[in-house]
Amino acid sequence: MNLNFIRNLPETAKRGYRWLGLISLAAGLIVWWAIARFSGLPAFVLPSPLQVWQRFLLSLTDGELVQNTAVTLVEILLGLLWGAVFAIVLGYLLAKSRTLEHLLSPYLVASQAVPLVAIAPLLVIWFGPGMFSKVLICALIVFFPVLVNTIVGLRAVPTALYDLMHSMRASQRQILLHLEIPAALPIFLGGLRIGATLSVIGAVVGELVGADHGLGVLINVGRGTYDTPMVFVAVFTLIALALALYGIVAWIERKLLAWQQIAEL
C-alpha cells in the first residue's frame, strides 16, 4: 500500500490522521468488549478486554511472560540473522553466476514448494525441542524472501553505472562497496522487512510443534488449561514483536534510504 501522500500533508493534518487510527482502535476494543459482555460466551471462549489485561498484568508480575517472550525473541533474532546471512552470501553468488543459478534453481524452487509448517515436526524430531530447531525453522522461512530480493536488487544495478565505475578503473571491491551494495539496498531491505515478520511466524510454528519455553508454549498451555486470556496475551505479545521488528527494519530503511522517497507501510 502506498501511503506516501501522507508525507506531503502539513503537520496538523498528519496529527488528524493519527487520531483517526487511535479512534478506530478504541472502537475495536469497545466492539470486542460488547460482544464478550452481551453474547453470554464464557471467558474460556471469549474473554473480555479487561480480563485479558488482568491476565497480562499477572503474567508480567510472575515473570512468566517476560521469560517466554525472551526465549521467542532470541529464536527470532538468531533465525533472522542466520537466514539473512546465508541468503545474502548465496544471493550475491547467484546474482553473479547464471551457471550457479541454473544449477541450484531446482532446489530453491522445490524448497519453496515444501510447506514449512508441515516439515516443522520433522525438524523438531531431528534437532530436538530446544532452541536450535526453532532457530532453524526461522532461518529457513527468512531465507527465501531475502535471497530473492538480494538477487533482484543486485541484478537491478544499472549497467550504465558499471560503465562509469569501470571508466574510473574501480576494483571489484570498490564496485561492491560504492555501487552494488547501495544500489541493491532498497530492494534488499524490502526483503528483510518481509523476512522479519515471517521469522515471528517461524518461531511460533516451531514452538507449537514442541518446545519447553516460548510464547508458542504459553499458547499451548493456555489452551490446555482453558486459560484463554493467557492465549490472548501471548498472541498480542507476538503481534507486538512482529510490529516492533517491522518497525525497526522500516526505521533502518528510512535512515539508509533518505535519498529516495520510500513508501511507508
Add this chain to the structure above:
Amino acid sequence: MSTVPILTVRNLSVTFPDANGGLHALSDVSFEVCPREFIAVLGPSGSGKSTLLRILAGLLKPTRGSIHFADGDSPRIGMVFQQANLMPWRTVIENIELPLELDGENKESARVKAQDLIELVGLQGFEHNWPRDLSGGMAQRVAIARALIHDPDILLLDEPFGSLDALTRERMWTELSRIWQMRQKTVIMVTHSISESLFLSDRVLVLTQRPGTIKLDFKVDLPRPRDDEMRYTAHFGKLARKLKEAIG
C-alpha cells in the same frame, strides 16, 4: 600546442559477434590527438562513434588495431555519458568526489577540490542536494565536474548533451567552452550535431555509416574564446556546410 601526440590510434577495427558473421562497427580507424586538443567525432547514429569512445575508455576491447597513450598504458580518464549517471544515494558533492575516493585521496583535500569544481560548473548552493532534485542540465554539470576532479589525462564525452532540451544544450555548449578554456584538457567528444562539434572543437573527425571509418579530418579555424554570436557568422555557416557534405 605541442606536436607530440598524447594518444595514437592505429588501424582500429571492431566486429561484434552476431548470427550472420559479425557486425562491423568500426573499420580501420587511425588518428592522433595532441595534448590540450578538443576533438569532436561527428557521425550519424550507427557510425560506431560511441564504440570508439568505449574502446578509448577501456570499456571494450578492439578486434584489431592498437591504442597508444603517451603516458603509459593506463591513462587517467574522465568520462561523461549521455545520461548524467549520478549515484542517486550520493549528494551532488559526494558524486563529484567519487573518483578521488576511489583513488584513496583523503576527505579534506577531496572536499576542497570538489568545492572548486562546484564553483567552476556553477552549482553553488546545491552541494548537498540529492540528484533527484536536479534538472537534466544541472545533473550533467555534476557529471562534468566529476569527470574533471581527478585531473584526468583525457576527457571523453559521449554525446554529453544529447538528452537535454535544445535551449539547455546550447547554454551547456557555452559552459563547456568556458570550462575547457579554464582547464585546457585533452577532450574527445562524440556527437551527431554539426554545430556542437564546430562550436566546441579544434578538430572534427567525420565518421561514415557502419562500418565507421574516418571520412574527413577537419581543422576548425574559429578563433577562441568563442561566444554565442560566432554561431551566426557566415564563416561558421560555411564550415557547417562542409561538414554536412562530408556526412552526406
